Amino acid sequence: MKKIQKQTDVGQVLEALNTISRGRMVMDWNEITAGTNPYVVMKTSNIPGKSVIEIPGLIFGDKKKPVKKIGVGMTLTESVIELASAMKLDLIVVHHPVADAASSGGVPFSDYLPLYNLALIEMHEAFHGLHPGMTFLHGHRKLKTDIAFGGVPGNILHKGIALEGIKTAGDILERIHHLMGREMDDDILEAERAIRGEHSLQEATLANPAQLLSGTVNSPVEHVLHFFPHTGFSMSNLEMALQMYPETDTIIASISRVREDHAFVDLAKRRGLNFIVGNSHSVELMENGLPLAYAIEMLLPDVEVFLLRERITAVPLKDVGHKVMVDYGKEMAETHLVTKQPQAVQFL
Structure with a gap:
């Protein structure tokens, strides 16, 4: 008799993610109140009501x-x-933490997700440091990784050595450009500009290309420090890392970016180090989401898996190409939002 295989359920997906994350997932909500799971972390800017666990x-x-x-996606919207x-x-698995309303169109999950019979799992810190893809x-090949550098959870620092064939800063830039398929995204953007008639249209994955902010394309690369500024990585962290690894010749900041006038870049220039800003946060779906x-x-x-990729574009109002909606937007603004005689708001 043919054995009937039990259908996959959410619990089995959670167990699979626990295997992938090497036991880091919350399998019992008591872990949250007991404080036994180090990957349950409060994130806050100390703005009242805006923190998230x-x-x-x-x-x-x-x-x-x-x-x-x-x-599988990066950020729930x-x-x-x-x-x-x-x-x-049936289920959405996202990397970044979620929050009622903020991640669900201004309404609670309990009102929105049941409409579509959706379950929801998040991972974030539990997924960090599990693969060397970044x-x-x-x-470069990572030799050491600290996912709480300076004692700050999520403050990741990689110490690496250049891969075979990577000799210069220019080699790194060319590698990123090739592996991330920027030519394809360029073609998509040009086609969209032509179709919409919006020739100033910008797209997130292309607006922030990898750049060399200190050094030259011919500067040698061997010993690399790689971190992510948005995790709270500070100047004191960088100075500490350079003391720990004085052989460093190249600094890479990726996911989040710094600009040319940032103190990180100034430090690199003063010390004669290469400073590269790599991939931006808008392509982390490919860096982290695809392996997951x-x-x-x-x-x-037996489960079909989809990659949920969200494209973000920007265009000046003066260049918006769809005339019908331009007329609509102007009419609503002029008649109802900028009127000289504001109508009283009635609450139902």
Whole structure:
């Protein structure tokens, strides 16, 4: 008799993610109150009401819910939720932490996600440091990784050595450009500009290319420090890292960026070091999301996995090409938002 295989459910997906993350996922909510999981982390800028607790685990949904289709994304937004609805996905797995309303179009998860029968899992700190993809894409092999440098959770520092064939700063820039497929994104953007008639249209993945801010394209590269400024990596952190690894000749900052006048760059120039800003946050779906999606597929081959990629574009108002909506926007603004006789707001 043919054995009937049990259908995959949310709980099994969570177990697979726990395998992928080497036991870092929250499998029992008691871990949160007990403080036993170091990857449950409060993130705050000390703005009242705007902090969030990262909980690498099941945020919304039933563990027994059957799963046939999973969407893997970076950041939960209403656009991601609506795409998941249209594709009839059962579960969304996102890298970044989620928060009621902020991640769901201004409304609670409990009002929105049940409409589409969606479950939701987040990972973030629990996924950091599990694979060497970030460093590989940026041309070096990591020798050491600290995911809480200076005692700050999520403040990641990689110490690396240049890969074979990477001899100069220019080699790193060319590698990033080639591996990330920028030619394809360039073609897509040019086609969209032509179709919309918006020739000043910009797109997030192309607006922040890898750049060399200190050194020259021919400057030698061997010993690399690689960090992510948005994690709270400070000048004192950088100075400490350079004391720990005085052989460093190249600094790479990626995911988030710094500009030419940043103190990091000034320090690199004064010390004669290369300083490269690598991939921006807008392509982390490929850096981190793609390996995660394939890992899920390998562990759960009966589940269909989709990559949820969100494109962000910008265009000056004067260049918006769709006339009907331009007329609509101006009419609403002039008649209802900039009127000299404001209408009283009625609350139902």
